[in-house]
Amino acid sequence: MFGRLRTFWNETLTEVFVKATWPSWTELADSTLIVIAAVALLGAIVFLCDFSLSNLVQFATNKVR
Numbered sequence: 668m669f670g671r672l673r674t675f676w677n678e679t680l681t682e683v684f685v686k687a688t689w690p691s692w693t694e695l696a697d698s699t700l701i702v703i704a705a706v707a708l709l710g711a712i713v714f715l716c717d718f719s720l721s722n723l724v725q726f727a728t729n730k731v732r
Contacts, residue, residue, distance in 0.1 A: 690698065
């Protein structure tokens, strides 16, 4: 059992530190900025939809009363 565990551990370390390619700091910063911008844009869209629908429902409710 310990032999299989050691093999798994060694293969995992090889995969992470030898075979994997990691982004440079510039690529990482650019990707982070893109993700932040996308989240902000999506948040603004959801906010506008929620605000508009809330006001529409409130307006319709006031008209019915």
